[in-house]
Amino acid sequence: MLPDTINPNVSLLDSDHQQINFGRWMHQCELIKSFYNASSVFVLQSIHSGFEIIVSSMSETPLFTSGTLYPSDFPLFKQCVYSKPEGDYQNLARFMLDELPRDFDGIQHILSRPITWPDGSRFGALCVLNPHMTDPLGNAAMLEPFQILLQQDLSLLCQYHRIESLSMRDQETGMLNHYGFVMMAPRQLNLGRRFGAHAGIIFFELQCPKNTEKNLEEKHHRLLGNLIQDTIRTADIAAHYTSTQFVVLVFVDNERDVLHIMKRVEKQLEQQNHALKLDSSYSFFSPESSAKLAPMMEEARCQLISMRPDATEMIAPSSSTIDSSLYDNPAADSAEL
Template identity: 25%
Template sequence: MNKKTIFDPKTFLLDKPNDLISLDKWQKTVNLLAKVFHAPAGFLVQFTPDGFQVTISSQQSSNPYPAGIVIEPEANIFCRKIVETGTALYVPNAPIDPCWDTNPEVHNDGFTSYLGVPVFWPDGTPFGTFCVMDYKQTEYDSSYLELIEQLKDILESDLALIDLYGQMQQMAITDPLSGINNRRGFEALGKQRITLAQRNKAKLGLCYLDVDNFKHINDNYGHKMGDDLIKHIGLILMATVRQSDVIGRLGGDEFVALVLLESQDDLAIIKQRLQLGFASAMNATSLPDYSVSIGAIEVELDASLTTLLDEADKEMLKNKKRLA
C-alpha cells in the first residue's frame, strides 16, 4: 500500500530499466564469459512468472538469441532446470540424454553443450541464470565452473545494490514506530497521488486523525504504552484503507490518510470505517481506553498539500471540541 520497491522481481528488467544497474557492465561480463569459454553464445537470463527473458546476450554472429526474447515458463530449456533446482547445471552432450529430447535449444537451434549457474536476488529467490552454450560437445573441468561462479558474483553484487538502496530509501520515508509513511514519505506520495487524480479526474478525500488526551495516556501509563498505541493506530490504518490510498504519521499522535473517493458518500463511510476499526480493535488489546478525533475533507485538487492538511486539521479540531 505505502511501500515503494526499487525493482519488482516479477517484472522483466529490460521492460523497466534501473539506473543503478549498468547494463553495459553486464554486457561486458557476458561477452567475457563467452570469450573465455570459447563459446558461440553466452547469456544472462531473467526468470519471472511470464517466462525466461534473455537480459544480456553475447555479441557474436554465432549467437541466435538476441536480448529481449522471452521463452515460455513451461519450455524444457536448460535455464528452467537451474531455476527449479537452484543449482549449477553442466550438460556436455545434450543430444544423448533423453531428458532433453523436447529442448528447443538442442533440437531446433543445434546446441549440444550447456553450462550455467543460478543467479539470486539478495533474499535468495531466483533472478535467473548465467550461462554459456556450445554447438559442439565440451569437456570443461572444475576450474571453468569456479570461473563462471566468480563472474556471476559481479551480477549478484549489482542486485544487492538495488536491494540496499531500496532499504535505505524505505527507511528515509518510513516512520519506524508506526511502520507507515513519515511526514516526508506521505508528502512525496501524497503529491504523486494528487497529480494522478488530476490526470484521471478522480476525487480524493483527506482524513486527519489525532488521538484524544494522548499526553494523559503517556503520563498515566508510561511512554511504552504510548508507543504501543502509536503502533496500534498504524496497524488499524493499514488494515482499514485501500491499496490506492496513502497514509502517514505526521508526528506525535497525528496521522493522515489520503483516500480515493468513488461515490458521494465515500468520505463519510471511510471516516466511519476508521472509527469502527479503532473501537473494535481496542476491545481486543490491552491498551487503555482511547478515542480518536477525525477531520475529513474533500480534496481540492488545485490546492497545495500544505493547505489541505491545514484544512483537515482544523476540521479535526472542530470535532475534538464538540466531543470535549
C-alpha cells in the same frame, strides 16, 4: 527479503533500474565467450511470463538477443535456473527434437550457473552455449567469479532501494514520501491538538482520463503535487504517499474548510489540465478527539475509488492497509496518536 519496490517477477529490462550496468554485464558475457570459445553467452531471468534473456554476447546471427522470451515450462532453462549453486553441464542430445526451439539447432552442450537475489530466491542463470572444455567439471568453476559479480550487482540494487525508501523526500515531486509522513505527521498532529485546532486527513489520487488510452505520467503527478503544496499552509503536511496517491494533514477551523481545500485543488487541476480527473476523500478530527492517526488515514483512504472493494482497476501492492504501529511515533510525545 527483497525491498517492496522490487518485483522479482518483472524483467529488469522493463524496470527503471539505473543501478544495473547492463553494459558491464554484456562485457562479462564477451569475456566468458572468449574464454570458453563458446557459440553464445547470455544472462537469463525468470519472470512471470517465462524466461527472458537480459543481456548476451555479440553474435552474427539474431539469436539469444536481449529481450528474447521463452515459455516458463521450457525444461532446459528450468534446469539451468534451479540447478545446484555450482552449476550444471547439460548434453542437449537427451532432448527430443520437438522439445527444443529452432534457436538451439547446432547446440550440443550448455554450461550454466544459477543466479540468485540477495534473499536467496531465484533470479535466473548465466548460460554458456557450446563451451569447448576438456574437463567440464573443473573448467565450470571459472564461471563462479562472474556468477558472484552478477549477484553483487543485484545486492547493490536492493541496497539502493532500501536506502531510497529511508529517505524522507520523494524524488519525483520533492515532497515528503511515505516514510517522511510517518515521521512528521504524528508530531504535527499532537502539536495542533495542544492548541485546540481541528484537523483533517485528505487523500488525493489522479484518475486515468476516460475514453482514452493515455496513461498517467510522472509530469501529471508532479503537477498535482505542486498544486497541493501551493494550496496548503506552512503548518500543514503533504506527502506523495504511494506512486498514485497523495496525503495531506491540514489544520482548519471547521470541517467545511477541509471540503474547501479539496474543491480548490480540484478546480486548479482542471484549469491546468482539463483532461485529468481527480478523486479525493477525507476524515476529520475535532480538538477533543482521541482518534489515532492511522485509523483516520485508513478511513479516508478507503473512500478513494481505487480502494473500494468493487473497484475494477487493479490495486498496486503498495495499497495495503495502513500499519498503525508505524504512526505510534515516540517522537510525537503523545499516547493518543
